[in-house]
Amino acid sequence: MVSSSAAAVAGDAVAPADPSRSKLEISNLSIRYGNTVALREVNLTVREHEIFGIIGPANAGKTSLLKAINRMDVFTSGMKVAGEIRFNGRDTSKLSNVYALRSRIGVVFPLPVGLPMTVYDNVALSPRLRGISDKAELDVIVQRCLTRAALWDEVKDRLHALGSLLSGGQQQRLTIARALSQEPDLLMLDEFSIAVDPVTTMRIEDVLKELRQEVTILLVTNLVQQARRLADRTAFFLNGECVEVGITEDLFTGEVKDQRTRDYVEGRFG
Amino acid sequence: MGTTTQALSTRATDARAAEDFDRRDLDWYIDKLIAVIVFVCGISAVLFVLGIFFFVTKEGIGFVFEKMDFREFFLTPYWSPSDAEDPEYGILALMAGTASVTGLAMLVAVPFSLGAAIFIAEFATGKTREALKVLVELLAAIPSVVWGFIGLVIMNPLLIKWFDIPVGLCVLNAGVILGLMAAPIMTSIAEDALKAVPDRYREAAEAMGATRWQVIYKVVLPAAKNGLLGGVLLGVGRGFGETMAVLMATGHAVNIPGSIFDSVRALTATIAAELGEAVVGGEHYQVLFTIGIFLFLITFIINLSADLIVRGIRKG
Numbered sequence: 001m002v003s004s005s006a007a008a009v010a011g012d013a014v015a016p017a018d019p020s021r022s023k024l025e026i027s028n029l030s031i032r033y034g035n036t037v038a039l040r041e042v043n044l045t046v047r048e049h050e051i052f053g054i055i056g057p058a059n060a061g062k063t064s065l066l067k068a069i070n071r072m073d074v075f076t077s078g079m080k081v082a083g084e085i086r087f088n089g090r091d092t093s094k095l096s097n098v099y100a101l102r103s104r105i106g107v108v109f110p111l112p113v114g115l116p117m118t119v120y121d122n123v124a125l126s127p128r129l130r131g132i133s134d135k136a137e138l139d140v141i142v143q144r145c146l147t148r149a150a151l152w153d154e155v156k157d158r159l160h161a162l163g164s165l166l167s168g169g170q171q172q173r174l175t176i177a178r179a180l181s182q183e184p185d186l187l188m189l190d191e192f193s194i195a196v197d198p199v200t201t202m203r204i205e206d207v208l209k210e211l212r213q214e215v216t217i218l219l220v221t222n223l224v225q226q227a228r229r230l231a232d233r234t235a236f237f238l239n240g241e242c243v244e245v246g247i248t249e250d251l252f253t254g255e256v257k258d259q260r261t262r263d264y265v266e267g268r269f270g
Numbered sequence: 271m272g273t274t275t276q277a278l279s280t281r282a283t284d285a286r287a288a289e290d291f292d293r294r295d296l297d298w299y300i301d302k303l304i305a306v307i308v309f310v311c312g313i314s315a316v317l318f319v320l321g322i323f324f325f326v327t328k329e330g331i332g333f334v335f336e337k338m339d340f341r342e343f344f345l346t347p348y349w350s351p352s353d354a355e356d357p358e359y360g361i362l363a364l365m366a367g368t369a370s371v372t373g374l375a376m377l378v379a380v381p382f383s384l385g386a387a388i389f390i391a392e393f394a395t396g397k398t399r400e401a402l403k404v405l406v407e408l409l410a411a412i413p414s415v416v417w418g419f420i421g422l423v424i425m426n427p428l429l430i431k432w433f434d435i436p437v438g439l440c441v442l443n444a445g446v447i448l449g450l451m452a453a454p455i456m457t458s459i460a461e462d463a464l465k466a467v468p469d470r471y472r473e474a475a476e477a478m479g480a481t482r483w484q485v486i487y488k489v490v491l492p493a494a495k496n497g498l499l500g501g502v503l504l505g506v507g508r509g510f511g512e513t514m515a516v517l518m519a520t521g522h523a524v525n526i527p528g529s530i531f532d533s534v535r536a537l538t539a540t541i542a543a544e545l546g547e548a549v550v551g552g553e554h555y556q557v558l559f560t561i562g563i564f565l566f567l568i569t570f571i572i573n574l575s576a577d578l579i580v581r582g583i584r585k586g
Contacts, residue, residue, distance in 0.1 A: 070477055077395075103479025113474040116467075116493040125488060126478050175474070182478050 021048040022086075023186060023216040024069065029083035031064045031073075031240075038064040041083070042242040044235055046186075051208065051217040053231025053248060055224055055264070060237035062220045063110075066188050069218075070105050071098045088185065103130070106179030106215075110191040112171035114163035115178075119146075119155050122163040122174055126182045141181055148211070149177035150203040169200040176204065180211075187211065188218040193226065205230055224265055228252050236261045326566055330559030337553065338560065349524045349535075351544065351554040359557045361564075366526045367441075367534030371516060372509035374445025374530065375452055379505055383453040384498065387460035392486055403461070410454035414514040421447040421519030435531045439521035442530040447519045448512055452505040459504060463497020463580075464490060500580035507572040511565065513538040537561055 024046035031039035039061035046052045054062050064079075066072075071092055073079045085092045087101065095101055103126070115122050123142045132138060142159070146152040151173040155166070163174055172195055179187060189208075193201040208217060208230055221227050227234050227248060234248040236258075244251070244261045256262045346360030390402050421443050429438035467490050475485045491498070513536075521533025522543065541558050548555040 072473070072477060075473070075476065099479045099481050101479075102477060105477075107474075107477040109470070109474065109477075111470070113470045115471055115474060115489055117489075125475070125480075129478070129480055129484055129488070178474075178478065 022046065023048045023088065024218070025084075025086040026065075026069075027084045027086075029065070029068065029081070029085060031061065031068055031082075032080045033076075034078050037240050039068075040240045044242055044245050046216060046218060047233075048216055049212060049214075050232040051212055051219055051230050053227035053234035054218070054220045054237055055222075055227050055234060056237035056243075057264070058222075059239065061240040062237055063190055065237075066107065066190055066218070066220060069186075069188065070102055070107055071095075072102075074098070103182055104185045106182045106184035106187045108172070108175050108179050108187070108189040108192045110194045112168055112175050112195055114166055114171040114174050116162065116164045118160045119163045119166070119174060120159040123177050123181045126178065145177040145180040146174075148180055148207055149173040150200075150207055151177055169196045172196045173200065173204065176207070184215055186216045186218060188220070190220045191222050193221070193223060201226075224267070236264060238264070323566060326559055326562045330556055330561075330563050333553065333556035333560050334563070343560075347524070347526050349540070351548075351557060357554065361537065361561060363524045363526050364535055364537045364540055364561070367520060367524075368510060368516075368536040368538070370441045370527050370530075370534060371444045371448055371520060371536060372506060374441055375448035375509045376502070376506060378446055378449025379453040379456055379509075380502055382449070383456035383501070383505070384460055386453070386457045387464055387498075388486060390457070391461045391464035392482070392490065403458075406454045406457050406461075410458065412451075414451065414512060415518075417447050417451050418515035418518030421515060425519065429531075433531060437521055437533060439519055440531050440533050441520070441527050443521075444516050444519035444534075444536075445530070447515050448509050451512065451515060452508045455508060456501045456505040459501030459580075460494075460498050463494040463501065466497060467493045496579050500576045503572055503576035503579065507569050507576065510572065511538060511569050513542045517542055537565055541565075 022045045026042055026044050026046075029039060029042040030037065042061075042065065054065070056062055067076065067079070068081045069085055069087070069092070073081050081093070087105075092098075092101060115125065117125070120142055123145050124138045127138055127141050132141070143152060143156075146155060151170060154170060155161075155174075163171065166174060172192060176189075176192070192204065196204065205226070208219070211217065217230075219227065219231055231248045233245060234251055235245040236243045236251070238260060244256060244258045246256070250256070251261060251265055254262060256265075342358075342360055344360075344365075345362055346358070347363035347366070348358040348360045349363060350358045386402075386406070390399055390406070394402055422439070425443045425447065426438035429435065429440070429443055471489050471493060472485055475489045476482075480488065516536045517539035520536060520539065522535050522539060523533035524535050525532055527534050541561055544554070545558050548558060
């Protein structure tokens with residue numbers, strides 16, 4: 001799954017989470033849309049090969065954070081990012097080729113986006129953009145990514161049907177397969193289970209647990225229990241503020257620094 | 271529940287309400303009237319199309335059934351309707367004129383308008399975008415006689431000077447003029463087609479590291495291809511039916527063109543130029559209407575297929 005170039009960047013790709021290495025260092029990050037503050041002075045570090053959960057109610061700034069990491073802020077008019085995001089040690093605001101950065105980060109959006117092309121082409125798009133044109137090689141990548149996303153069995157007989165005609169849950173897994181086809185260093189999932197049925201959600205969660213061996217995962221979720229099931233560490237965001245970052249299990253067993261975290265986790269607001 | 275009096279009064283109110291159900295007041299009649307007026311306006315388009323088709327057919331059909339030799343009509347290039355002894359009605363050269371000019375116009379207009387549409391829809395933002403859209407629409411509104419004038423007065427001497435040809439009224443001149451005329455409409459439709467591609471497709475592709483051009487080329491253009499094709503077909507229809515500019519810029523000489531520097535004559539321009547001098551009801555007159563039927567059918571087919579293609583895209 002991990003290409004040679006990804007391995008070079010990620011270091012020892014099969015090693016378990018190495019707390020000494022950080023994948024993402026975010027310092028003093030603030031995001032504004034015009035006069036509205038979406039994120040205020042956020043500091044956090046995502047370690048290599050961990051699943052880092054972000055929970056919080058709507059308007060907490062979770063999606064804005066992902067956009068900033070992926071440098072998608074360029075396309076959102078009025079979005080102003082201040083502070084620093086370091087990805088693999090590089091300040092992402094000082095890159096001369098943001099496309100290269102984005103190609104290393106896989107993103108799964110809340111609503112599935114099956115691009116208006118065949119299932120096969122959806123998954124082969126990113127490898128093709130990287131310059132892979134060999135049919136056999138593409139076949140292998142497509143099958144591997146679809147299998148990982150728990151979709152292969154359902155679509156193997158209709159790889160050449162339109163991806164946008166799949167059901168919502170299938171399209172979401174197609175989106176995940178597409179993100180995996182980037183052979184990403186970092187996989188960011190933004191409330192991926194909104195449009196997916198519970199059974200499929202559990203299947204995808206299993207896939208994510210396995211993927212943890214190879215890729216760092218940033219999991220934004222509105223399901224508190226999903227964070228508990230998957231995340232090694234979890235951050236709680238509220239109204240643009242990062243209230244608390246901690247070992248996931250600690251947050252759920254009440255070992256919190258901030259009362260608001262306990263209230264949210266226990267479902268008392270939000 | 272409630273007392274008897276309450277029950278009675280309720281029943282009285284119910285009765286009054288029931289009466290209301292049958293009373294047609296002024297609002298009701300206005301509503302019906304408006305519905306009828308709107309309906310008539312709505313189907314008038316159908317009535318006009320049918321009416322025009324009926325009229326054109328009525329004037330030309332006599333020739334089609336009584337004197338027309340299909341082989342001579344479509345396959346010979348000799349057009350001499352005013353010859354008193356032996357008038358000839360071959361429209362091959364006229365078809366070649368229309369086809370060559372329209373074809374060249376599309377070669378000019380398709381890349382040009384596609385590029386313009388991509389710029390307006392994908393790259394231009396804010397004021398630039400709005401200004402460009404207004405300008406393109408303005409361009410589409412320029413009367414065709416003005417374009418013909420440009421062909422006659424500006425393009426003609428330029429072509430003579432650049433290519434050292436005796437006459438600058440030719441396929442090239444008319445093709446470029448017609449291409450520039452068709453481009454604004456095609457740009458508008460292509461831009462609509464591109465804008466109809468949801469932004470989430472662009473975002474998804476961009477998020478995976480595709481460059482702007484890769485997003486356009488790999489995702490947006492394939493997704494919009496039906497609308498783009500529909501736009502091109504409408505442009506072809508426009509070129510086919512255009513009369514005045516073509517009349518002025520082609521040189522109006524019956525000729526199967528051997529090169530883009532040859533003068534030609536278009537089907538439409540022939541009707542425009544000769545109908546005034548043809549005897550009403552005479553053979554020449556009827557032949558011109560036969561050409562009209564032919565043009566009507568072709569533009570109808572082109573526009574219908576453009577429409578079907580565009581609709582097909584929306585559904586998909």
